[in-house]
Amino acid sequence: MGLFGALGSALLDVLSIVVGLYFKVVAVDIILYWLLHYQIMSVHNKYAEKFMEILKMLTEPVYKLIRKKVPPLSGHDISPYVLLLFLLFIGIFISNFSNALKY
Secondary structure, eight states, rough: HHHHHHHHHHHHHHHHHHHHHHHHHHHHHHEEEHHHHHTSSSSOOOHHHHHHHHHHHHHHHHHHHHHHHHHHHHHBOOOHHHHHHHHHHHHHHHHHHHHHHHO
């Protein structure tokens, strides 16, 4: 496999972990949005508010970029779902590319 293959594979594995973690952050953001929207859960505690603030800091910059390209659909913001699909495709691509480097 050689040095480039080993180094490239390791870097792709780290990138895959980062993409997977960010996928989970976006998924939690979507789930919490729906729980708050349908009033299944309320955020009236300082820890929950801080958690929501951290999620916003992690996701909102990327959502803004997507909103510039993808308009709302029937008045609903679909940027989180677009990002989720994009991360899924990127994760699959990285995984396949990493496997190709190993062989």
